[in-house]
Amino acid sequence: MAIPLKVRALGSSAQEKAAAEEIQRSLAPCCANIDPSSLTTRARHQSGGETVVGTVKEVRHAFPDLAIPADIPPEGYWIYSNSTQKGTLLVIAGADDAGILYGTFALLRYPDASERFDPQSHSFRSQPAMPIRWVDEWDNADGSIERGYAGRSIFFDSGHVREDLAPVAEYARLLASIGINGCNVNNVNNAAPFLTTGFLRGFARIADAMRPWGVHVALSVDIASPQKIGGLSTYDPLNPAVKAWWAAKVSEIYALIPNFAGFTVKADSEGQPGPASYGRTPANAANLLASALRPHNGVVLYRAFVYNHHLDWHDPKADRARAAYDIFHPLDGKFAPNVIVQTKEGPIDFQAREPVSPLFAGLEQTNQAMELQITQEYTGQQRHLVYLAPMWKQVLDFDMRAGNRPSPINEILSGKTFHRPMGGVVGVAGIGQQAWLGSPLALANLYAFGRLAWNPNLTPGQIAAEWTRQTISSDPDVVSKVGKILMQSWPAYERYTGPLGMQTLTDITGTHYGPNIESSENNGWGQWHRADHEGVGMDRSVATGTGFTSQYPPEVAKLYESVATTPDDLLLFFHHLPYTYKLHSGKTVIQHIYDSHYQGATEAAQLLEEWATLKGRIDPALYEDMRARLEYQAGHAIVWRDAIVQYFLKLSGIPDEQRRAGHYPGRLEAEAARLTGYKIIDVSPWEDASDGKAVRCEVAPCSAEWTWQGSTGRYNIAAQYFDLPGGTARFTLQVNGHALANWIADANLPSLHPHGDNSARHTVRDIELKPGDVLRIEATPDANDPGALDYIEVTAAP
Numbered sequence: 004m005a006i007p008l009k010v011r012a013l014g015s016s017a018q019e020k021a022a023a024e025e026i027q028r029s030l031a032p033c034c035a036n037i038d039p040s041s042l043t044t045r046a047r048h049q050s051g052g053e054t055v056v057g058t059v060k061e062v063r064h065a066f067p068d069l070a071i072p073a074d075i076p077p078e079g080y081w082i083y084s085n086s087t088q089k090g091t092l093l094v095i096a097g098a099d100d101a102g103i104l105y106g107t108f109a110l111l112r113y114p115d116a117s118e119r120f121d122p123q124s125h126s127f128r129s130q131p132a133m134p135i136r137w138v139d140e141w142d143n144a145d146g147s148i149e150r151g152y153a154g155r156s157i158f159f160d161s162g163h164v165r166e167d168l169a170p171v172a173e174y175a176r177l178l179a180s181i182g183i184n185g186c187n188v189n190n191v192n193n194a195a196p197f198l199t200t201g202f203l204r205g206f207a208r209i210a211d212a213m214r215p216w217g218v219h220v221a222l223s224v225d226i227a228s229p230q231k232i233g234g235l236s237t238y239d240p241l242n243p244a245v246k247a248w249w250a251a252k253v254s255e256i257y258a259l260i261p262n263f264a265g266f267t268v269k270a271d272s273e274g275q276p277g278p279a280s281y282g283r284t285p286a287n288a289a290n291l292l293a294s295a296l297r298p299h300n301g302v303v304l305y306r307a308f309v310y311n312h313h314l315d316w317h318d319p320k321a322d323r324a325r326a327a328y329d330i331f332h333p334l335d336g337k338f339a340p341n342v343i344v345q346t347k348e349g350p351i352d353f354q355a356r357e358p359v360s361p362l363f364a365g366l367e368q369t370n371q372a373m374e375l376q377i378t379q380e381y382t383g384q385q386r387h388l389v390y391l392a393p394m395w396k397q398v399l400d401f402d403m404r405a406g407n408r409p410s411p412i413n414e415i416l417s418g419k420t421f422h423r424p425m426g427g428v429v430g431v432a433g434i435g436q437q438a439w440l441g442s443p444l445a446l447a448n449l450y451a452f453g454r455l456a457w458n459p460n461l462t463p464g465q466i467a468a469e470w471t472r473q474t475i476s477s478d479p480d481v482v483s484k485v486g487k488i489l490m491q492s493w494p495a496y497e498r499y500t501g502p503l504g505m506q507t508l509t510d511i512t513g514t515h516y517g518p519n520i521e522s523s524e525n526n527g528w529g530q531w532h533r534a535d536h537e538g539v540g541m542d543r544s545v546a547t548g549t550g551f552t553s554q555y556p557p558e559v560a561k562l563y564e565s566v567a568t569t570p571d572d573l574l575l576f577f578h579h580l581p582y583t584y585k586l587h588s589g590k591t592v593i594q595h596i597y598d599s600h601y602q603g604a605t606e607a608a609q610l611l612e613e614w615a616t617l618k619g620r621i622d623p624a625l626y627e628d629m630r631a632r633l634e635y636q637a638g639h640a641i642v643w644r645d646a647i648v649q650y651f652l653k654l655s656g657i658p659d660e661q662r663r664a665g666h667y668p669g670r671l672e673a674e675a676a677r678l679t680g681y682k683i684i685d686v687s688p689w690e691d692a693s694d695g696k697a698v699r700c701e702v703a704p705c706s707a708e709w710t711w712q713g714s715t716g717r718y719n720i721a722a723q724y725f726d727l728p729g730g731t732a733r734f735t736l737q738v739n740g741h742a743l744a745n746w747i748a749d750a751n752l753p754s755l756h757p758h759g760d761n762s763a764r765h766t767v768r769d770i771e772l773k774p775g776d777v778l779r780i781e782a783t784p785d786a787n788d789p790g791a792l793d794y795i796e797v798t799a800a801p
């Protein structure tokens with residue numbers, strides 16, 4: 004569709020100006036060196052006619068003959084295009100300034116927007132499904148980012164708001180392009196210093212940078228601020244002096260930031276102070292803030308992520324999953340109208356799969372928002388490609404059957420189910436200075452979050468295609484291939500980490516990255532899976548377990564109460580079962596664990612193979628960047644597979660029917676090699692190394708040597724080593740004294756000791772071997788990286 008070159012904004016607001024400039028930017032002849040057919044935002048222009056942007060009111064005034072619908076709700080838009088001999092009139096009419104921006108980006112989103120126009124009215128329209136569409140950043144004042152995997156903050160540095168806020172404006176533009184209207188800029192932990200006057204002035208600059216893009220700034224607040232920074236002796240939410248302090252603080256904020264959105268609160272959770280210190284409830288605390296914000300139209304996003312992290316793990320009835328409902332359901336109806344209770348999508352914490360939190364059906368008289376996590380804390384931390392839209396879509400579509408009637412989560416959030424005026428979704432974004440999310444394809448998650456918030460009826464596949472067209476290529480084969488890769492990634496990740504609803508079997512007391520199965524147990528954090536010699540899973544039934552299932556509306560409660568009707572993919576979240584229990588698939592639990600991990604690791608390798616077919620068809624730098632990432636992921640999926648499989652093999656004592664678990668033909672263990680300078684060590688947790696052992700270089704240079712006893716042929720040789728931070732050890736692979744490969748262990752991986760977090764793989768392909776050949780790894784440690792080695796694995800080259 005042609006967009007007339009002449010662009011006119013009817014009004015003078017910053018958003019209208021931004022919208023007009025955005026259209027001009029898309030029309031500008033661009034990218035001279037790039038093959039135009041590969042461009043997603045093509046220069047589509049037409050010299051005659053006019054492109055007009057304005058509010059519905061302005062457009063009505065300027066074009067009284069246009070039949071603009073009367074019912075465009077806030078933030079919605081209507082786009083009209085008609086061609087006559089005089090040229091094309093293209094009109095983007097927003098219900099308000101934000102609607103103009105969203106309409107503009109909608110028009111630019113499609114390579115051929117003409118398909119979207121109704122031929123009769125020459126127009127199309129859209130409106131957001133829910134009013135709250137925010138991102139939360141967990142940025143700290145020092146510039147670090149909690150659970151961020153893309154470098155340092157674009158907002159803060161060394162205790163201040165950064166001088167250069169150009170990236171903030173760019174981020175707001177990015178957010179506007181996907182319909183996000185709020186950004187909570189600081190971490191929910193340790194938020195008190197952010198309310199000081201100096202910081203608030205900095206926030207005003209952030210708000211200025213985001214305002215042209217319709218993104219309202221919000222702040223996380225510490226409920227103890229009146230005491231921590233206000234000089235009061237108390238922060239009791241019912242104390243009049245505390246109330247007055249908040250009212251004054253909020254007025255100060257609005258004087259600096261007139262379009263301030265509101266507060267996000269984490270209280271009585273993971274060490275953050277809260278109303279419980281005074282015997283008060285979350286409603287008392289939320290309403291305290293709400294009354295200060297109400298005169299200014301601000302809102303409070305009060306997080307339902309409140310639980311005791313010192314739970315008694317000996318108590319079979321204790322259950323962290325119960326906490327949000329147990330605490331918040333009794334408060335339903337007690338929250339002020341400008342409070343929104345923000346609940347994580349599952350009852351635990353962003354695991355690879357969880358059931359939907361029952362609280363969504365348990366708050367009928369309370370505004371609600373769902374918290375999703377874009378930053379991949381438990382889903383591979385952006386080092387693994389995991390497209391989360393299919394997970395979110397399942398959650399948004401899940402029918403709670405509240406009142407035994409259809410009540411999909413997305414309709415609860417939009418306010419439709421319980422007739423609430425406000426609600427929505429909040430995505431914990433974790434963007435940083437390194438290309439927003441660190442990894443290029445991880446941006447599909449941010450895009451998908453915004454698109455689903457706007458329209459939960461979109462499918463993850465549609466969204467993947469939209470994103471790919473706009474960011475990688477409009478070549479239909481590329482769009483379909485990238486879409487396929489994205490869509491395969493979450494199921495694969497779930498399979499090689501924690502299937503059957505066991506949660507991500509990661510290091511939950513540490514990095515949340517590599518495998519560490521027992522770290523979930525014997526502590527008060529409550530992410531238990533209760534694996535023992537006989538079976539695995541948390542019994543959350545009413546009949547014999549924690550009673551968590553009763554928190555769901557009756558039809559869903561019934562589904563999860565019974566082992567027979569609980570879907571396999573959540574079975575061990577709800578039930579403790581013997582390893583020999585047969586799933587709906589007919590497999591035993593233990594065999595499923597084995598099979599799923601082998602399947603997941605194979606699928607991770609396929610992601611790489613599929614990506615390889617894009618060589619020469621997409622930007623070479625992007626190709627190589629993702630190729631290296633997917634190669635790493637395929638190797639790390641093997642680490643995950645082997646850790647979980649060998650752990651459950653040992654625990655259950657039940658062999659793998661297919662004899663893969665515990666049998667690694669072609670694997671030559673480092674601890675069984677002829678070692679020079681290397682010392683054998685126990686790896687912790689043991690399952691993170693093959694056979695629980697590895698070697699670390701004590702007297703450099705070190706070497707490990709094996710004599711090949713297999714047959715003559717061509718082989719791939721993979722070296723599994725530990726790439727520790729704080730140094731860049733060097734490795735060489737030799738055959739009969741000839742170096743075949745040298746590499747440096749310079750990836751930025753977590754954990755300071757050899758661990759599944761930093762176990763990495765270097766593969767050398769298609770090497771001729773004959774019996775008696777000497778395979779040798781040489782390592783030179785560096786600083787804190789001792790060149791630790793787990794094994795080499797020799798497999799027939801395909």
Ligand code: GCV
Binds near residue numbers: 191273
């Ligand atoms: C911001 C999990 C994360 C924490 C996070 C917390 C929360 O526990 O690991 O980093 O803290 O959730 O959502 O408050």
